[in-house]
Amino acid sequence: MVLSNKEGKHLEDIVQANKWFTFEEAEKEIRRYWKPGKKGDYLSTQRRQLQKIIRSDIIGTYLQINIRDYNPVSDDEWNKMSIWGWTKKETFFLDLANGEEKEYTEKLHVFPKYDYLFKKSGLEQSIVLSALDDELDDIEKSDMRDIYENLYGTPGKGKTKYLMTEPYLFALKHEIERRECPTKTLYLLPQSPKEIISEFNQSNFRNNIFTEIDSLIDEFALKVANEVKSQQVARNVELDRYEDILSFLRTWNDIFPQVINLASLEKNNMFKQFLEAKSKLSKSFFFDVKENVEKEKLHSKYSFNKIAKISDKDLKKEIKNSIYSFENYTLSNLELLMIENNMLSNQASNIRHNFSRFLYQYLEKNNADNLIFDALRNAGIKDI
Numbered sequence: 097m098v099l100s101n102k103e104g105k106h107l108e109d110i111v112q113a114n115k116w117f118t119f120e121e122a123e124k125e126i127r128r129y130w131k132p133g134k135k136g137d138y139l140s141t142q143r144r145q146l147q148k149i150i151r152s153d154i155i156g157t158y159l160q161i162n163i164r165d166y167n168p169v170s171d172d173e174w175n176k177m178s179i180w181g182w183t184k185k186e187t188f189f190l191d192l193a194n195g196e197e198k199e200y201t202e203k204l205h206v207f208p209k210y211d212y213l214f215k216k217s218g219l220e221q222s223i224v225l226s227a228l229d230d231e232l233d234d235i236e237k238s239d240m241r242d243i244y245e246n247l248y249g250t251p252g253k254g255k256t257k258y259l260m261t262e263p264y265l266f267a268l269k270h271e272i273e274r275r276e277c278p279t280k281t282l283y284l285l286p287q288s289p290k291e292i293i294s295e296f297n298q299s300n301f302r303n304n305i306f307t308e309i310d311s312l313i314d315e316f317a318l319k320v321a322n323e324v325k326s327q328q329v330a331r332n333v334e335l336d337r338y339e340d341i342l343s344f345l346r347t348w349n350d351i352f353p354q355v356i357n358l359a360s361l362e363k364n365n366m367f368k369q370f371l372e373a374k375s376k377l378s379k380s381f382f383f384d385v386k387e388n389v390e391k392e393k394l395h396s397k398y399s400f401n402k403i404a405k406i407s408d409k410d411l412k413k414e415i416k417n418s419i420y421s422f423e424n425y426t427l428s429n430l431e432l433l434m435i436e437n438n439m440l441s442n443q444a445s446n447i448r449h450n451f452s453r454f455l456y457q458y459l460e461k462n463n464a465d466n467l468i469f470d471a472l473r474n475a476g477i478k479d480i
Contacts, residue, residue: 162206179446191230207270223237313387331381366450398415459472
């Protein structure tokens with residue numbers, strides 16, 4: 097289908113209004129820290145997985161699995177999807193180079209986009225162009241890619257491989273971040289009874305009972321500590337976003353109090369909820385394994401005098417049961433705490449999401465200029 101002059105001009109305006117990134121440029125941006133000055137890779141998702149995420153998002157968006165009419169769900173479920181994304185198993189067809197079609201059935205995921213954060217000309221939006229557009233027969237995006245290449249040339253060799261706008265890159269980076277620093281329930285399991293008892297297979301195991309018990313408990317405590325640390329890292333990621341928003345508000349309150357007035361904001365219930373959530377996030381995620389207490393308990397239980405008349409077989413079985421019970425009990429308590437922490441993190445994410453919307457509306461209502469909106473993005477206050 098040939099584009100009319102009006103349609104072609106509209107697509108050209110969109111192409112020119114947006115800042116574009118090749119896949120290689122986007123990959124570098126994704127791995128960088130949000131805040132300037134920090135060096136090294138922030139995120140570690142491999143290139144192949146990154147391309148799979150983009151491919152799934154392109155196809156899912158084309159099939160409109162993120163459109164409300166396509167998802168007859170409750171308002172509550174839809175709000176959750178708007179924050180975490182849309183997932184649906186779909187059957188679709190891709191056009192092959194020989195003119196034939198190939199059928200696929202895949203679970204697709206479309207991640208959230210935040211185009212309203214990028215309001216300058218009104219044409220900035222989340223767009224990703226690629227050779228996949230031709231395979232999906234997405235005419236508008238294929239035309240847009242042709243216009244881009246006519247204006248700026250072909251990025252790289254061969255067909256375009258994932259050329260994306262700044263709003264799309266921004267949303268993609270947050271999707272990768274969510275996947276690498278997820279809130280989750282406990283995946284750690286206690287050591288199996290077989291693994292525990294294997295530590296006491298040596299012929300002189302009675303001479304080293306306390307050493308082996310301590311070693312097993314220390315190894316378990318280290319695994320728990322790493323699990324707790326992961327939870328704290330995920331909480332810190334969310335807390336950093338809160339801190340960035342507050343830093344922005346304080347800075348611009350000093351510069352332009354007529355536009356951003358903290359005294360006025362503090363009367364707003366949404367801002368109060370934001371501060372309360374931030375206060376809860378600021379508390380450390382703490383869990384005490386109590387490994388030293390358990391060691392003392394088992395040292396006493398399996399002291400030389402108490403085990404003298406117990407056979408090796410029965411002694412190993414008792415030690416195995418003691419350690420397994422301790423690990424299982426500890427992990428059960430940790431999982432309860434993690435479920436509570438996940439609820440807090442999800443709630444905080446929702447509150448921040450809602451407050452970000454309110455903040456942009458608040459700035460627009462107070463006629464904030466582009467300098468303030470640019471500062472909001474440049475400061476790293478980009479997540480919602």
